[in-house]
Amino acid sequence: MSVAVGVEVIPSPPLDLTNGLVDQAEAAGLESVWVPDHLMAWFAESVWPDVGNVALMTPTPHVYLDPMPLIASWAARTERIRFGTAVTEPIRRPPGQLANTALTLAHITGGRFVLGIGCGEAENCLPYGLPFDKPVSRLEEALVIIRRLWEDGRVTYEGRFWSLRDAVCRIGAYDGRFPEIWVGAHGPRMLEITGRHGDGWVPHVPLTAESYAEKLAVVHRAAEDAGRDPAAIVPSYNTPVCLADDHDIAHAMLMSEAMRQYALVFDQEFFARLGVDHPLGIAAGVSGYIPEWLSERELRAALERVPDPMLAHDISLHGTPHDVATQIKGLADAGLRHISVIDSSPFTDISQMPGAIDRVAELARLLA
Numbered sequence: 001m002s003v004a005v006g007v008e009v010i011p012s013p014p015l016d017l018t019n020g021l022v023d024q025a026e027a028a029g030l031e032s033v034w035v036p037d038h039l040m041a042w043f044a045e046s047v048w049p050d051v052g053n054v055a056l057m058t059p060t061p062h063v064y065l066d067p068m069p070l071i072a073s074w075a076a077r078t079e080r081i082r083f084g085t086a087v088t089e090p091i092r093r094p095p096g097q098l099a100n101t102a103l104t105l106a107h108i109t110g111g112r113f114v115l116g117i118g119c120g121e122a123e124n125c126l127p128y129g130l131p132f133d134k135p136v137s138r139l140e141e142a143l144v145i146i147r148r149l150w151e152d153g154r155v156t157y158e159g160r161f162w163s164l165r166d167a168v169c170r171i172g173a174y175d176g177r178f179p180e181i182w183v184g185a186h187g188p189r190m191l192e193i194t195g196r197h198g199d200g201w202v203p204h205v206p207l208t209a210e211s212y213a214e215k216l217a218v219v220h221r222a223a224e225d226a227g228r229d230p231a232a233i234v235p236s237y238n239t240p241v242c243l244a245d246d247h248d249i250a251h252a253m254l255m256s257e258a259m260r261q262y263a264l265v266f267d268q269e270f271f272a273r274l275g276v277d278h279p280l281g282i283a284a285g286v287s288g289y290i291p292e293w294l295s296e297r298e299l300r301a302a303l304e305r306v307p308d309p310m311l312a313h314d315i316s317l318h319g320t321p322h323d324v325a326t327q328i329k330g331l332a333d334a335g336l337r338h339i340s341v342i343d344s345s346p347f348t349d350i351s352q353m354p355g356a357i358d359r360v361a362e363l364a365r366l367l368a
Contacts, residue, residue, distance in 0.1 A: 001332060001337065002367060002368050003328055003329075003332050003336060003337060003338065003339055003367040004031040004032070004337065004338045004339070004364075004367075005030055005031055005338075005339055005341060005360065005363060005364035005367055006025075006030055006031045006032030006033060006034055006082070006084075006338070006339070006340040006341065007021075007025050007030055007032075007033060007034070007340065007341050007343065007357070007360050008033075008034045008035070008036065008086055008238065008340055008341065008342040008343075009021050009022060009025075009033050009034070009035055010035075010036065010064075011035050011036070011064055011065040011066070011067050011070050012058070012063045012064060012065065013063065013065065018070070019073075019074070019077065021357065022074045022077070022078065022081075023077065023078075024357040025081060025357060025360075026078045026079070026080060026081045028357055028358065028360070028361035028364075029361065029364065030081065030357075030360065030361060030364055031081070031082065031338070031364070032081060032082040032083065032084060032114070032340065033074065033081055033082070033083050033084075034083075034084045034085070034086035034116065034238065034340045035067035035070060035071060035083070035084070035085055035086060036064070036067070036085075036086055036087075037064075037066075037067050037085050037086075037087065037088040037089075037092075037093075037124075038064040038123075038124055039062075039064065039092075039123075039124045039127075039128060040062050040064075040123045040124060040127065040290075040291070040292065041061035041062050041063075041064065041291070042061075042123070042261075042262065042264070042265045042286065042289065042291060043061040043261050043262075043291060044061075044261075044291035044292055044294060044296075044299055045060055045061065045062070045292065046295070046296035046299060047261060047296060047299050047300065047303070048060065048061050050257045050261075051256070051257050051258040051261065051347075052256070052257065052258070052350075053349075053350035053351075054258065054346075054347055054350060057350070067085055067088075068085075068101055068105065071083045071085075071105055071108075071109070071113065072104075072105060072108045072109075075105075075108050075109040075110070075112065080112075081112070082109075082112045082113070082114060083105070083109060083112055083113050083114070084113065084114035084115070084116045084182065084340075085114075085115060085116040085117070086116045086184070086202065086238050086340060087116040087117050087118040087182075087183075087184040087202065087238075088115070088116065088117055088118075089117060089118055089119060089120030089121075089124070089135070089139070090117070090120075090138055090139060090142030091120050091124075091125050091130050091131065091132070091135070091138065092120075092124060092125065092128075092130060094142070094162065095141075095142040095143075095145040095146050095149070095162060096145070096149065096164070096167060096169070098115065098117070098142070098146055099145070099146045099149040099150060099169050100169060100171065102115040102146075102179045103150070103169070103171040103172070103173075103174070103178070103179070104171065105179070106173070106174040106177075106178070106179045107171070107174050110174070110175075111174045111175055111177055113179050114179060114180045114181075114182055114200070115146075115179050115180070115181045115182070116182045116183075116184065116200075116202055116238075117139070117142075117143075117181060117182070117183060117184070118139065118183065118184030118185070118190075119135035119136045119138065119139040119184075119190065119287065120132065120135050120138075120139075120287070121286055121287050121288075121289075122287060122288050122289070122290050123289060123290045123291065123292075126290060127290060127292065127293070134160075134161075135287070136187075136189055136190060136193070137160060137161070138161050139183075139190075139193065140193050140196075140197070141159045141160060141161050141162060142161075142162075143181065143183075143193070143197040143198075144157075144159075144197070145157060145159070145162060145164065146181070147181075147197070149167065149169035150169065150173070150178045151178075153168060153169055153170055153172075154166060154167070154168050154169075155167045155168075155169075180199035180200060180234075181197065181198055181199050181200070182198060182199060182200030182201065182202045182234065182236060183197065183198040183200070183201060183202065184202050184203065184204060184238070185198075185201060185202075185203060185215075185219075186203055186204070186205055186215070186267070186269075188218060191215055191218040191219050191222065192218060192219075192222040193222075194219045194222070194233070195218070195219040195220065195221065195222025195223035195224075195225075195226065195228070195230070195233065196222050196223070196225075196226045196228070198219075198233055199232070199233060199234065200233060200234035200235075200236050200338070201216065201219050201233060201234070201235050201236060202236040202237065202238050202340065203215065203236075203237060203238070204238045204239065204286070205266050205267055205269070205270055205285065205286070206239065206266065206270055206314060206315060206316070207237070207239075207331075208273075209330040209331050209333060209334040210334070212235075212237070212331050212334045212335065212336065213334035213335055216235050216334065216335045219233060219235075220233075234337055234338050235335045235336050235337050235338070236336070236337070236338035236339065236340060237331065237336055237338070237339045237340070238339075238340040238342065239316070239317060239339065239340070239341070239342060240262070240315070240316040240317070240342045240343075240344045241316060241317045241318065241324055241341045241342065241343055241344065241360075241363075242254055242259075242316045242317070242318035242319075242343075242344050242345055242348065243318075243319075243320070243321060243324060243341075243343060243345050243352075243356070243359040243360065243363065244318075244319070244320065244345060244352065244359075245320060245355075245359075246320065247318075247319045247320060247323055249349075250318040250319045250320070250323075250345075251312060251318070252349075253318075253344070253345060253348035253349050253352070254311050254312055254313075254315060254316060254318055254348070255308070255311050255312060256348040256349070258344070258347055258348045259311055259315055259316070259344065259348055260303050260306050260311060261303065262315070262344070263279075263306045263310065263311065263315055264279060264280060264289060264291075264299075264302060264303070264306070265285055265286040265289055266278075266285050266286070266315075267283065267285030267286070268282070268283040268285065270285070270314075271310075273314070274307055274309065274310050274314065276305070276307055279302035279303070279304075279305035279306055280294075280298075280302045316344060321359050321360075321362040321363040321366060322366060324363055325363055325366035325367055328363075328367060329367070332367075339367075341360050341363070343356050343359075343360055345359070
């Protein structure tokens with residue numbers, strides 16, 4: 001079965017560059033463009049200069065524009081490609097606002113918007129004075145509220161985190177269809193929430209075909225228990241991919257300092273597969289990692305504990321487009337039907353920027 005291919009675009013200035021990437025993605029026939037919703041990057045300023053050429057171009061990693069107005073602007077310059085958040089959360093953007101924003105973008109894009117949502121990350125909440133307690137429970141309650149606002153138009157609701165009294169949302173569906181909701185989920189409870197409420201599942205951490213199948217089975221069981229059709233939930237994957245014209249070049253990029261720093265966002269389950277503890281001693285990985293709360297000394301000590309074999313083989317799908325297509329087909333056998341590529345090639349080696357979208361487009365043709 002074919003796998004649809006989208007690409008993640010980091011919403012950073014200059015806008016000429018990001019706009020150009022979206023234009024290229026549309027022209028290349030890619031299925032979708034996905035945009036992270038961050039206030040802070042997964043990299044710390046103290047060790048950022050070590051990543052090389054990218055740091056010379058961008059002196060700080062913490063440059064993220066708001067994805068919602070960007071998607072609105074990109075809709076005006078495209079005709080076909082879909083857009084999605086990868087992912088937002090209901091803490092900075094409470095459910096009433098998310099319901100309104102998603103419907104607004106559905107109308108602006110002509111039905112080409114997907115609300116990608118997760119339970120959030122501490123780095124985008126705690127440094128900014130926002131709560132990060134019970135994020136999974138918050139997410140499930142928010143999903144209930146968003147659906148009810150869309151479908152009922154007027155909601156009174158008494159929940160654990162939000163209380164609504166005659167809250168109205170009268171925008172209405174675009175062309176009879178509400179936006180799809182794709183949930184970023186990894187742990188058992190989040191997977192069950194995806195099955196109960198999601199239209200798509202979009203994990204991020206590196207997964208083997210076996211672990212992908214196991215997690216997708218949890219989503220499907222939860223959907224069945226909720227009286228939903230499991231086949232209607234799109235199994236996706238938002239993942240770093242290191243594409244090059246030669247496999248050895250891809251290996252060299254994987255061993256870069258940029259990928260070593262990136263490894264710190266992954267969870268203990270990922271490191272346990274290699275028989276080591278998480279370098280920072282945190283189980284949650286990306287959801288609990290706040291890079292700017294760690295000293296340069298702490299970060300450098302953690303980076304030294306990232307195993308080289310993990311960088312060379314486990315951290316990312318990698319190789320030529322044909323190599324990566326073969327790796328993705330293994331995931332497709334486990335149920336994957338959509339992939340959002342985070343092309344790390346230009347990030348690890350700036351000389352790979354020319355032709356980056358072309359390599360993703362070749363990957364898409366191989367998976368069609």
